[in-house]
Amino acid sequence: MKRSGTGRGREWGTDPGTGWGNPPGERWITRLLVPSVALAVLAAVTVIVRNQVLHDAQLAANRAQLKRACQGLLPQDRLRPFLPDRSAGRLVEYGTVLEPGQESRALLDCRLSWDGRGTADPDGAEVRVRAEPLLRMREDTPEDSAQEGRAFPLPLPPSAVGDSETDEDETVATLLVTCPGGLVRRTGRTAELQVMVSLPLPSRGPGRDRAEVRGYRLAAARTAASVANWIAERRRCGGEPLALSGRAPTAPDxxxxxxxxxxxxxxxxxxxxxxxxxxxxxxxxxxxxxxxxxxxxxxxxxxxxxxxxxxxxxxxxxxxxxxxxxxxxxxxxxxxxxxxxxxxxxxxxxxxxxxxxxxxxxxxxxxxxxxxxxxxxxxxxxxxxxxxxxxxxxxxxxxxxxxxxxxxxxxxxxxxxxxx
Incomplete structure (x- = not known):
């Protein structure tokens, strides 16, 4: 039965269409809650959008850094998956080929590293490129290896020797090339240039197979050959440029x-x-x-x-x-x-x-x-x-x-x- 009385229906918020109404307290809660929820949603969306903009900007900055790092010789397609979007990459690059008056044993030493949260390796990753005149043999000087998994995956002229090695975390390509024009270091003169390139490998998992590892090995070898050619050109070393493609010969002589x-x-x-x-x-x-x-x-x-x-x-x-x-x-x-x-x-x-x-x-x-x-x-x-x-x-x-x-x-x- 409908209540009657002066203004009673309106006071209780009677809905003229249904005859039912809300208590006065609920009416004020609704009036306050709806705008608050809207503001909260708007704030959350704003934060999400702002964070996404910041992450996109950081990722773009890291991509630009990768493009110019190590004189632009890094394999960007292989390294982009390692780039995080929440932290900046750290680049250290020096060497006498960059600063001729610098006291450095290396012609070029470049290190680029990132913190985790990249899609390829959540623990972080590092790339290193080093080129230096070789006066004495060292443990990391390459030998002419024909072992499976160690042979250099690109064709080399008789004046060069290379090898390639892969473990759980990285793949390393090393080259020893002849520089007929000579290279001068503080401790002497030599005609031999050694180049080392280390690239990170993706985290182990179902997505990492032999073909993927071979791709990274080839990328490291191409980078090493590119660095050797780049150094030789700037130091007027002479000699034969190294090929960046083709198959390494397997037949002996x-x-x-x-x-x-x-x-x-x-x-x-x-x-x-x-x-x-x-x-x-x-x-x-x-x-x-x-x-x-x-x-x-x-x-x-x-x-x-x-x-x-x-x-x-x-x-x-x-x-x-x-x-x-x-x-x-x-x-x-x-x-x-x-x-x-x-x-x-x-x-x-x-x-x-x-x-x-x-x-x-x-x-x-x-x-x-x-x-x-x-x-x-x-x-x-x-x-x-x-x-x-x-x-x-x-x-x-x-x-x-x-x-x-x-x-x-x-x-x-x-x-x-x-x-x-």
Missing amino acids: PALCDWLDPAALGLGGSWQAGRDRPYRTRNGTCETRRTDLETTPERLTITSISVRSAAGAKGRQLHEQHRWYTNPPPRKDGGTVWLGGDPLDIAVWAEAVCGGERAYHRISVVPEIPPDRNGQFFLTGAERRRLADGARAVLTRYLAAGSAWPRRSHCRDTTVVEGP
Whole structure:
């Protein structure tokens, strides 16, 4: 039944259409709540929009930083997923090629890092590029590796050596290239340039497969080649620019060691040559081992021959590693005694100028010499001279072979400097 009375329906908020109304308190709450909710929603939207604008601006700034970092040589497509949108990247870049008067051992050293929250690695990531003149060999100096997962994935000229290595967090490409024009450092002059590039890998997970890792390895290798070309151009190094595409050759160069024929050297038995390698101007290796030694061979039977040549920093390392051969061994009963149980080899050394750089050749023959009851290896003077003559015969054949390393590397002024 509808209430009646003067103004009662209106006082209670009677709805003329329904006859029902709201209490006065609810009416005022509604009037206050609706605007408050609207303001809260508007404020939240404003915050979200403002944060999104800030994040977009930060991401754009990080992309611009990535584009110009390391002289613009970084693989941007591979590194964009690492960029965070809530923090700025940190760039440190220096080197004498950027500031010629700067006291730096590096021509270029560039590091770009980011905090986490990137889509590729939430823990953060770092990129590093370093190029420097090489005066001495180091642990990170590349070798001519053919191992799966370590070989440089781009074709290289004979004047360059590279390798590539990948672990759980990063992929590293390293190059050693020749700079015929020379590079000057405070501690000396060299014709060798080493470049290292390290790129982060995406976090492990279902989205990371071998093809993706190969893509990052190739990106690191291309960056290393680009940096080497960039340095060479600015320092007028000369030499051949490195290719940024193509497949690395996998076939060895058998002609490099064809000259090492035991039968032609007057050695009997069955022999097996070591793995042939591509020709490189920096170093070359040939080796062969006798395989029919099931029974105890006669004393002084040659069981293996190895030849190694190296120029530049590799040549200096090769010479220094075996400097102990120059020390006069202790004498016993007119012969020579070597202590210990390691195989004894007789080495002949030669020095030359190859491609304008100082180089060394090392010829080594390993004879069968049973140790005496004290574990010592004993040679008479006549035996030692006989083995040394055999090593020199190998050296003579090596220097005369047209396909061997010395002729290909244009060696001249060769002299025997050490030997038994």
